[in-house]
Amino acid sequence: MASGVCRPYRRCCPCYDAYVLAACLAKAPSITEAFSKYQAKRMSRAKRVVSTSYQLAQLTNLKGSLAIGIRNFIIKKMPNLISQKQFDFLYGVNLDI
Numbered sequence: 001m002a003s004g005v006c007r008p009y010r011r012c013c014p015c016y017d018a019y020v021l022a023a024c025l026a027k028a029p030s031i032t033e034a035f036s037k038y039q040a041k042r043m044s045r046a047k048r049v050v051s052t053s054y055q056l057a058q059l060t061n062l063k064g065s066l067a068i069g070i071r072n073f074i075i076k077k078m079p080n081l082i083s084q085k086q087f088d089f090l091y092g093v094n095l096d097i
Helices: 006-027 031-060 065-077 080-091
Strands: none
Touching: 006 031, 031 080
């Protein structure tokens, strides 16, 4: 992952995974059902994190001064609300299982 944005999340992800798995195991009547619930809960979030990371990596690894200049201009003009939504998704985790 090239993006610095996802690196701190990657360090916390195993803790969140363990929390979700423990909650699923505590509430489900069987281990099979617990793992099914865990996978369903984690898959959508994991897909979004991977997709966002890939997009940011593509953006940060542009080559050529023209592409880099355009990227920098767009980032400067991007509303803070867009960045804030990404941070809220990555770090504003809902622990209600």
